[in-house]
Amino acid sequence: MSHSRIYEDRIRDVPDFPKPGIVFKDITPLLADVKAFTAAIEDLVAAVRDLQPTHVAGIESRGFLLAGPMAERLEVGVIPLRKPGKLPCQTWQEDYTLEYGEASLEIHQDACAPTDRIVVVDDLLATGGTATAAVHLIRRTGAEVVGACFVVELPFLGGRDLLHGVEVHSLIEAKE
Secondary structure, three states: OOOHHHHHHOOEEEEOOOOOOOEEEEOHHHHHOHHHHHHHHHHHHHHHHHHOOOEEEEEOOHHHHHHHHHHHHHOOEEEEEEOOOOOOOOEEEEEEEEOOEEEEEEEEOOOOOOOOEEEEEEEEEOOOHHHHHHHHHHHHOOOEEEEEEEEEEOHHHOHHHHOOOOEEEEEEEOOO
């Protein structure tokens, strides 16, 4: 059963955030609705279960809210991908471009092993900068990125095209 209408009704557009000209896709109404949130987690899990992941990598910060429940249902571990300076041990860092600026992500150097199969999760796939940085970081550990999943995808920004060799799933595609 498709829940796309439920998701669309619970994702709020916030114009001019974080800067003029950007329409921010806010998933907090979806998170606040236990039925919609549960359905989203279950749909994301169903999309990646056959990829047989060993871990779910959540991108700070909204990806964390999805990664934990997904990992619990998949019976796998969680890997945090954080903003610089937030992880306590040796890290690798990847810089990237957002639709509205520059940013960086870090991963612990020992977060995963070459035998691990990782699914990346975040709330939104837009230009693909954040997701591509996550994939590059995980590949530096030697692990395989088998999939990436998102609540919302903005296909007109082409982010999916940057994730070569990664199976991509999104719950809904937004038109703007």
